[in-house]
Amino acid sequence: MGKTLAEKIFEAHVTDKPFGDTWVLKLDRVFCHEITTPIAINDLVSKKMDKVFDPGKIKAVIDHVTPAKDSKTAEQGKILRDWARRHKIKDFFDIGRNGVCHAIFPEKGFVRPGFTVIMGDSHTCTHGAFGAFAAGVGTTDLEVGILKGVCAFRKPETFKVNLTGKLKKGVYAKDIILAVIGRIGVAGATDKVMEFRGPAAEALTMEGRLTICNMAVEAGATSGVCMPDMVTVDYLWPFVGPDGDKTYAAKEAALADFSKWRSDDDAVYAGSVDIDCSSLDPLATVDYKPDQIRTIRQLKGTKIDQVYIGSCTNGRIEDLREAAAIVRGKKIADTVRGIVSPATTEVYNQALREGLVQIFMDAGFCVTNATCGACLGMSNGVLAEGEVCASTTNRNFFGRMGKGGMVHLMSPASAAAAAIAGVITVL
């Protein structure tokens, strides 16, 4: 009987099975940010266990509130900064070089096929786009990860999402994942690895794959995962090829090695769903759960107060290009506040080089530094009571972007169109 990718990764990393169904895995990466890590650090210090299992496998960033907005967030940044310095964590990204965690760590080439990754952030599932097992965890799991380099999971079952067909013009990766969540519900893949397969998954760019894996947790999944292929090799080549760490001399060798990490044809799945991507229209969420989906056409005319383009879901250069193509030469509606947050400093730089920042600013957008910002209402861009936001982020929970606010999740193109019209509108 064949095995799924997740099963192969688990078997390659298991270090203990203390109770049968509990698998303790060795970790290849422990990612950290300034919101959930400082308490883990403080706890380790208080227990006189202030050590790290491997400073080369730990990567850290200040991204949720940057620059610090008050004394408390300044203190969180300080704890992480001092700890990174104390333990010689080379890959620590502070303001001026930082970015949203799930955008900057892929950008630096830190995740490879077959890796195990944890982070104290639920959207860590994003990194499964490289064919890795990447899971969001709480602070205690993070603490043990930092100290011992292990984390415990139940052996995960795999839920297969079979993506066929070809996306119509104006329909994007974001619409695919909204359709999947709408179909299976917010608990449809709980405790499972959500595996994206089929020709429409293979046709996605790495950025599109990061977007769909990012929102796997909105259906309850532990990790999203795509099969490594030439798209993966091309993306990672600057890091693993002759100009990188020289792991591979040629792309073919990298592809052959990466291809170990894919599910067998006769692997057993715990469930599946088929989505014909040719039939998809641009989508958005309503209400306060990410599985409440409508077409943009159904929501046409819905008045909005703010547009937010950014986040670990859709703040990458490809997202900004798609939005800028809609915005170019136009002005956003007088009644709308437009905010663009490039997901990393590098994305910001690239957007400057390509003239995208100018396009957004000419249209009346505020372009912020790289930050998680408005997405979770912790930093800039919070909504007032009763306000509505068209947003490229991943959660629309009640109070998420500010108490009493309403968030409609959608693609960067749909959000850009809404900014121009002042209402949700069809492209």
Place this chain on the structure above:
Amino acid sequence: MKHFGGQVLFLDRSDINTDEIIPAKYLNENSREALKPNLLEDLKLPGFDLKKDIEGKGAILTRANFGCGSSREHAPWALEANGINIVIGESFARIFRQNMYNCGMIAAELPKSVIDEIFREFGTVGASLSLDMEKGILSFVNGGKGKNIPFMLQGFEKALVEAGGWVEFAAARY
């Protein structure tokens, strides 16, 4: 052994998420006790009164997929700061559930039919529950009425609760 239970807070809704349990704006707190007044501050549930309903409670009974959303362990910490160390529901989001056990707390899953019955028979003010870990019995009491439900922690979860959490378990073993 720690006592699990107390007066029950009934939250009759599925998919109660971590933003509702403790809003993100409080994630700048570096102390668990500071989260106490803000537990369930943004909960959207008709009839729920933050000021009155949490005071004095030791347990929560809820529906499916409790704790979905963020990885923030601030959610269990905010419960614990209010004296709540056991949540009973039909199902839990994975990270929240693991966080509970990692903190030495309990997220107990019972079948929907049993949860329905408890809501029907005990879902009023004044009901309380207690867990006898040794005997594996969850007891619900309200006035003169009582009900015992078998619930036995096993394997990893039992070990975590007995060790006091994952840090203690892992520090000794790995």
